[in-house]
Amino acid sequence: MGVFIHETATVEKGSVIGDGTKIWHYAHVRKGAVVGKNCNVGHCAYIGTGVKIGDRVKIGNKASVFQGIEIENEAFIGPHVVFTNDNRPRSVGDWKLIKTYVKKGASIGSNSTILCGITLGENCMVGAGSVVTDDVPEHGLVYGNPARLMEFVCSCGGTLKAVRKAGNAVVMVCSECKKTVKIPNSVFDKLEGV
Amino acid sequence: MGVFIHETATVEKGSVIGDGTKIWHYAHVRKGAVVGKNCNVGHCAYIGTGVKIGDRVKIGNKASVFQGIEIENEAFIGPHVVFTNDNRPRSVGDWKLIKTYVKKGASIGSNSTILCGITLGENCMVGAGSVVTDDVPEHGLVYGNPARLMEFVCSCGGTLKAVRKAGNAVVMVCSECKKTVKIPNSVFDKLEGV
Amino acid sequence: MGVFIHETATVEKGSVIGDGTKIWHYAHVRKGAVVGKNCNVGHCAYIGTGVKIGDRVKIGNKASVFQGIEIENEAFIGPHVVFTNDNRPRSVGDWKLIKTYVKKGASIGSNSTILCGITLGENCMVGAGSVVTDDVPEHGLVYGNPARLMEFVCSCGGTLKAVRKAGNAVVMVCSECKKTVKIPNSVFDKLEGV
Numbered sequence: 391m392g393v394f395i396h397e398t399a400t401v402e403k404g405s406v407i408g409d410g411t412k413i414w415h416y417a418h419v420r421k422g423a424v425v426g427k428n429c430n431v432g433h434c435a436y437i438g439t440g441v442k443i444g445d446r447v448k449i450g451n452k453a454s455v456f457q458g459i460e461i462e463n464e465a466f467i468g469p470h471v472v473f474t475n476d477n478r479p480r481s482v483g484d485w486k487l488i489k490t491y492v493k494k495g496a497s498i499g500s501n502s503t504i505l506c507g508i509t510l511g512e513n514c515m516v517g518a519g520s521v522v523t524d525d526v527p528e529h530g531l532v533y534g535n536p537a538r539l540m541e542f543v544c545s546c547g548g549t550l551k552a553v554r555k556a557g558n559a560v561v562m563v564c565s566e567c568k569k570t571v572k573i574p575n576s577v578f579d580k581l582e583g584v
Numbered sequence: 585m586g587v588f589i590h591e592t593a594t595v596e597k598g599s600v601i602g603d604g605t606k607i608w609h610y611a612h613v614r615k616g617a618v619v620g621k622n623c624n625v626g627h628c629a630y631i632g633t634g635v636k637i638g639d640r641v642k643i644g645n646k647a648s649v650f651q652g653i654e655i656e657n658e659a660f661i662g663p664h665v666v667f668t669n670d671n672r673p674r675s676v677g678d679w680k681l682i683k684t685y686v687k688k689g690a691s692i693g694s695n696s697t698i699l700c701g702i703t704l705g706e707n708c709m710v711g712a713g714s715v716v717t718d719d720v721p722e723h724g725l726v727y728g729n730p731a732r733l734m735e736f737v738c739s740c741g742g743t744l745k746a747v748r749k750a751g752n753a754v755v756m757v758c759s760e761c762k763k764t765v766k767i768p769n770s771v772f773d774k775l776e777g778v
Numbered sequence: 779m780g781v782f783i784h785e786t787a788t789v790e791k792g793s794v795i796g797d798g799t800k801i802w803h804y805a806h807v808r809k810g811a812v813v814g815k816n817c818n819v820g821h822c823a824y825i826g827t828g829v830k831i832g833d834r835v836k837i838g839n840k841a842s843v844f845q846g847i848e849i850e851n852e853a854f855i856g857p858h859v860v861f862t863n864d865n866r867p868r869s870v871g872d873w874k875l876i877k878t879y880v881k882k883g884a885s886i887g888s889n890s891t892i893l894c895g896i897t898l899g900e901n902c903m904v905g906a907g908s909v910v911t912d913d914v915p916e917h918g919l920v921y922g923n924p925a926r927l928m929e930f931v932c933s934c935g936g937t938l939k940a941v942r943k944a945g946n947a948v949v950m951v952c953s954e955c956k957k958t959v960k961i962p963n964s965v966f967d968k969l970e971g972v
Contacts, residue, residue, distance in 0.1 A: 741868050
């Protein structure tokens with residue numbers, strides 16, 4: 391399929407863009423960034439030096455993914471999402487880069503702010519407009535400022551409902567696709583509910 | 585007056601731009617979008633496919649208005665505002681577009697996030713930095729994350745003060761322009777106040 | 779050193795850009811703006827008419843600094859930060875510009891929203907994703923929506939710990955660089971803590 395780069399985008403030499411990926415208007419991909427196959431990088435999005443992005447990832451319009459962020463396959467980074475890589479930024483002086491990981495299939499809703507040094511677990515979901523200050527477990531749905539664990543969600547996006555205990559885990563079933571997911575008790579107990 | 589499109593902007597064929605409207609630097613208007621007369625579309629703003637925007641609307645710098653959003657005359661969409669059109673976004677699989685309506689004269693403060701499936705009523709106002717998760721009534725002022733109904737505001741932006749009951753409504757007067765506005769009791773009672 | 783302006787940026791005639799300053803991709807600097815020396819203006823950032831910015835200031839990617847904002851030396855304006863200059867914006871009718879001041883060495887975390895009419899004090903810090911609705915004192919660390927005073931921070935970014943009272947002030951010492959800072963009692967008492 392090749393790579394599509396809109397004529398107004400800036401893709402620096404020394405970046406690697408996978409087959410089938412599209413880079414849209416006014417986006418900027420820095421040297422040393424690696425973007426996988428069949429990704430979509432939206433209007434005015436930014437991919438920093440050394441960022442690693444997997445396959446089939448969507449980077450929404452105006453999202454900013456800075457140096458130190460790694461994003462696995464099939465993650466969804468919503469429009470206007472911003473990552474950070476410095477806990478106490480100052481304009482002058484030294485600083486220490488702090489890394490952040492977005493695991494396979496995780497979704498980050500529009501305009502969320504992701505503090506650094508955390509991991510967003512597989513298939514988790516961050517509600518739009520959230521400020522994420524802590525790790526998010528696999529399948530966790532978090533939202534708010536600061537974001538709190540409010541629900542568990544399926545890889546399809548449906549709400550998971552607890553049906554029974556099974557040793558060290560809670561068995562949950564998706565209200566949409568009926569898939570079964572096991573959530574460890576130690577994770578389930580972090581739920582803040584409504 | 586004609587249409588002004590800055591030379592760095594991208595306005596796709598198949599969009600309709602009304603007389604007197606200005607499209608500024610690095611903005612992107614997609615095919616199938618309809619933008620009314622005497623509008624202003626700011627730096628890096630995005631207007632998606634099929635979006636309908638009325639007359640005398642301001643779309644601030646870097647605001648993103650996606651497919652499924654309809655905006656009536658004289659609305660103000662602040663800088664960095666982002667709309668959504670998918671409740672549970674995932675990078676792969678089907679999704680269902682959910683519509684959002686911004687009524688005549690409504691204002692959305694800078695950097696607010698508007699969840700989908702809701703209506704922002706006539707002359708309402710959303711405070712800057714809010715996350716709006718529910719309908720906003722006519723003349724309602726909401727803010728916070730999630731946004732809550734904190735006050736009523738006049739079309740001029742002034743605070744409305746309750747002066748008396750009149751059957752099924754509360755009569756309110758603007759502290760700035762002295763205009764009288766009637767708010768139904770059922771709406772007035774949703775006020776969370778301070 | 780000269781001024782670097784990326785070929786995709788728009789810097790209007792009638793703006794003043796200091797020596798050693800870099801203006802990056804798709805940024806827009808309006809006429810009448812004054813940007814100091816050795817500043818960095820990121821991807822898609824916007825500097826409005828009449829804005830005054832000191833030396834060694836970082837303006838992050840997609841930050842918007844509108845007319846009426848003044849920023850002193852060594853301030854850090856994070857990515858996606860947006861300022862406002864109108865308390866009750868409407869699309870039509872008159873409006874009154876309200877000014878905002880960012881003092882020397884202040885830092886504003888990514889994606890924060892700064893309401894107008896306030897002052898961010900010297901060396902203060904605003905946590906990422908905050909909505910700032912009130913003045914921030916010197917060395918104050920605020921965060922949340924609305925932002926609240928949670929801690930005091932050193933010019934190096936380290937946490938300041940109270941060690942003793944000294945008349946009208948509290949003597950604090952930086953947990954990182956061991957510098958001593960005096961915070962007036964009247965300011966210290968505004969702390970909301972955790």
